[in-house]
């Protein structure tokens with residue numbers, strides 16, 4: 001188990017993280033999410049032992065993870081950290097970068113493992129290319145293979161797919177997270193992309209204002225967001241008063257409604273004056289104002305002209321679920 005106990009940290013005088021307590025089980029995959037600048041990368045660096053803590057301790061099983069004041073070479077051998085700058089050797093080949101830490105005393109194994117990882121990142125054809133001649137996304141894939149080659153017990157990933165196009169991203173994500181599970185590697189991934197979170201992680205930790213705002217099963221957090229901040233990390237969302245949703249409801253209590261949970265109707269529901277709609281491929285993301293002046297974001301199956309009057313509906317099932325499982329906003 002990884003134990004993060006009462007950790008506080010700041011750069012200079014500014015506290016970035018305060019009294020953070022986390023337990024992460026061996027083999028667990030955890031996503032760290034939160035707005036830009038909330039401290040996700042800092043927390044990963046702390047866990048890896050790159051920072052000296054003002055307060056608190058980190059343990060992997062019973063072994064303390066100590067900062068640079070205690071370690072000549074920062075970092076600990078059983079963990080690997082893939083930062084946003086990839087830390088590659090630019091003047092050597094893709095294969096050499098991947099196999100750098102593999103034992104040359106087992107050449108057959110070295111070759112097989114390098115080949116397996118090249119296939120996983122779909123760069124077999126680039127095995128002998130120098131890394132400096134690769135694109136940003138290709139370099140990120142090499143960096144991923146390089147940390148995996150070292151078979152860490154814990155892997156810390158900071159935005160690991162940020163430079164990779166959608167064409168490759170989905171397959172790569174499936175390959176990597178499957179590999180991590182099969183090899184029993186504990187993983188903490190800091191990400192802005194909820195598609196890294198929902199299909200692949202066992203637990204999500206939401207950071208805000210120096211603290212852990214929420215933690216739990218990703219789909220439960222998604223289905224029952226405790227605030228607009230949390231919902232917005234998963235997509236376009238609205239905080240809306242129930243008496244606007246259902247005119248017979250005698251309550252000003254607000255609930256979260258994701259944009260995709262609205263149904264557009266031509267004749268009944270909440271009247272909305274369309275302001276704009278953006279093509280998103282399978283749907284249009286539209287925004288419009290209610291008679292009360294609230295701006296709502298919603299999905300529409302077709303383009304809606306600005307100024308058009310439409311009506312929005314939310315199922316009773318969604319309303320009841322939010323009423324039961326989320327706090328009054």
Ligand SMILES: Nc1ncnc2c1ncn2[C@@H]1O[C@H](COP(=O)(O)OP(=O)(O)OP(=O)(O)O)[C@@H](O)[C@H]1O
Nearest residue numbers: 011012016034035036037038039040041042043190
């Ligand atoms: N080396 C540094 N020196 C001073 N302040 C820093 C340093 N690195 C980060 N910070 C500050 O610490 C805060 C947290 O930064 P961090 O990079 O951990 O956030 P993040 O959640 O990973 O952001 P993003 O999602 O944009 O990558 C930010 O306010 C940032 O400006």
